[in-house]
Amino acid sequence: HQDEDKLQEYMDELEFLAYTAGATVDRRFTQKLTQPDSKTFIGSGKAQEIKEYVKENEIGTVIFDDELSPSQLKNLERELEVKILDRTNLILDIFAQRATTSYARTQVELAQYQYLLPRLTRMWTHLERQKGGIGMRGPGETEIETDRRIIRDRISLLKDKLKTIDKQMATQRNNRGKVVRVALVGYTNVGKSTLMNALSKSEVFAENKLFATLDTTVRKVVIGNLPFLLTDTVGFIRKLPTQLVESFKSTLDEVREADLLIHVVDISHESFEDHIDSVNQILMEINAHQKPMIMIFNKIDDFSYEKKDEDDLTPSTRKNISLEEWKNTWMAKSKHPTVFISALTKENFPEMKKMIYDEKTAVDLKTIGKNL
Template sequence: MLEKKDIELEKAVLIGVVTKEQDEEKSKEYLDELEFLTYTAGGEVLKRFTQKMEMPNPKTFIGSGKMEDVRNYIQENEVGTAIFDDELSAAQERNISKILNCKVLDRTNLILDIFAQRAQTSYARTQVELAQCEYLLPRLKGMWTHLERQKGGIGMRGPGETEIETDRRIVRDRIALLKDKIKTIDKQMAVQRGNRGQMVRVALVGYTNVGKSTLMNVISKSEVFAENKLFATLDTTVRKVVIGNLPFLVSDTVGFIRKLPTQLVESFKSTLDEVREADLLLHVVDISHSNFEEHIDSVNKILSEIDSIDKPTIMVFNKIDAYKPQPFDEDDLVATKTKPNYTLEEWKRTWMNKVGNDAIFISALNKENLEAFKKRVYDEVRKIHVQRFPYNHFLYPDYEENED
């Protein structure tokens, strides 16, 4: 058994705001996600702090009174890290660090840290390092805390700024070097993709931790790493899959998330080429998550950014085994049934009905309804294949369901 010191987690507090655009319910949902991110990164959340504001304070994100509460709690409980649920400006980060006297991270920094932990291949590590350098560059001044006392005067001019400028040049040079390295690998990967011939390509897309890798393992009979943590998969995995007698390629891509850092979208664009070049998207959704509709919107936003929103798409509503509607009293004449009370059948009669044949409900973990899923994917892949190779359509008859 591991001793406590071997698994000791870093103590952290979370800080968020409630605004007109982000009500209490949304704020709680976002902090829940931030706590999961913190856990994934190796931290333990001791307390959450929220404040109602018109908009975040431009100097310290939250007000002075709330900041004092946070500072006192951090001192009393020996907390080493304060994590804010939004991207902080360089000035905000410096100001907050002075007040709290502990490590200050924002949502972007936390996600970058998780990506750095999860990157397995040289390519993924290069992409993450590029994103980190681009995030770091405007914040270098804050790193020079030992120079903060220099307000001018004799002997206090020049050297500090020179050192900062030297560091900026080093980081800029590193960014240029990493971009060149990524361009070289991109060319190699483009050749690899070209060498796959004209097989139909299917890409699994979706919010992080919705079960894409589990589904990949089930349909490709392979062992892609999967666990109940955010961003378990960073490197794109491509597998040849055969349903019926029809072969095609399936790629498992990095999960998306609300407010995915711009630096990561940019540096991972080549990874997302698997999505851009796919013939069919399987948009996997964790229907057991209370905010799955917002997750769908977040994924669609990123798909729009990479010009992939109009591709043929099948909505795959996963984790039906874990879906539990909130109880609703049918005899209560005053109460109104809302989305949290919907059964799966009631969900199917909402906007999902318009998606029609392009929506399927499964449990990848329990292999529930997988035959219907395979048939739907087969039909769509066959349609694309026949358009590409009309002369051999007779090779692929209608899919016949088999019991696993």
């Protein structure tokens, strides 16, 4: 990690993830290494420090902000004598808790088995067998002792099941006809569901936790007499486990097949630029990065900055740029139409709606052009 601020932000996010999963964070440990240790991820001195702390304070779980290799996981568990979770496992666990439909559950279960398969040799026996703890939901310890073959069979079964549902969903999407489809994309917790609710007067579940939305919800929205279909998608996050990107194919198909993307950004968040990068990267992975897109900077009601002194000559930092100043940064050069709103107070909603309306008309014209 390059600088201290970034490091703290990453740790804040990890703590928020842990909180979403139902854990309380007791202490943070960080270490500067040019490269993670191939065997134990952290250095031996740091491992010793953590081990002592865990013992003294009866800590149940140690969470790492990266995905650990199967052998790192095993070595760390042996060395620290405590349950270890990595970022991937933590995110998978949150997804497992939040999956309500059988489709979402199937997707998460597949991702969990794919994560588990190379890690079957984990030394669970010497650990306390806590049922239902974080990282233990879904395919848990009972499967760990079973044959890899059984898990492979299960994986192909789940894949088949998903293929069938994917086909059904593709048919459903085709049957929606010619109405322009708009998909909300964005980092997790930026306000996509809140915006969806505000636009469609529906009650989509919104809460201040990560990944409140796992299944796509599609609503008909009318702006200026023009109808279109608005889809809320699963939130993206830095280092989204690849297993999830793969198994959430159908959810992401909504994005891939949309005519227009609305990229929602939480501008009150210190790392909003990183969030934009993460989202764009995932859009690239699913080959949806060249779609028409509107950038919506949300939560302006919550935007705050430290005003600079008039004659302060020190350069601007992220913290002392005002909203007006932001608008003249790279944002001014963005090829995407941009609008600043609050989904909560509905500030600038007329402007936003006009922008969606105009883009939709532009998309319509393009579609007509294609069919001529």
